[in-house]
Amino acid sequence: MHAFAIAFLPKAVVVSCQGGGAAWKTGCFSQAPRWVQSVMADGFKTPSGALAIVGLMGLPLWLWACRYMPGSLYASPFLGALVIAGRLVCASVEVWVLYAHISGLLKQDKLDCDKSVGAQTTK
16 A cells, blocks of 8 residues: 555646646746755755755665665665655655645635536526
8 A cells, every 4th residue: 555655646636737738847836835946946956956856766665775785885784774765755655745735626616616606506
């Protein structure tokens, strides 16, 4: 079940952001909290952005190294702590993006519902 959640989260974020078209970076993050903006700033070229990418890309490799190369430098606990911290940063941004997307959908649905109720009462 955990593997499904780990694989589902990034894919769900990509799908939720792509609805904004080519301006998905500005559309998804223009109203984001400062900590989300710091991760996304300059195309992840910030310390927090780099940490998130290290976690996103490095955690699967570290888990593989722990299983198949247990005594190597690649399976070190220090590297594990780094990639786990990075993946947590990345996951927190992903959860915020999904939350913002779902909130936006619900607000739009409420507006559409209010419009249709108003149109029915005027008839």
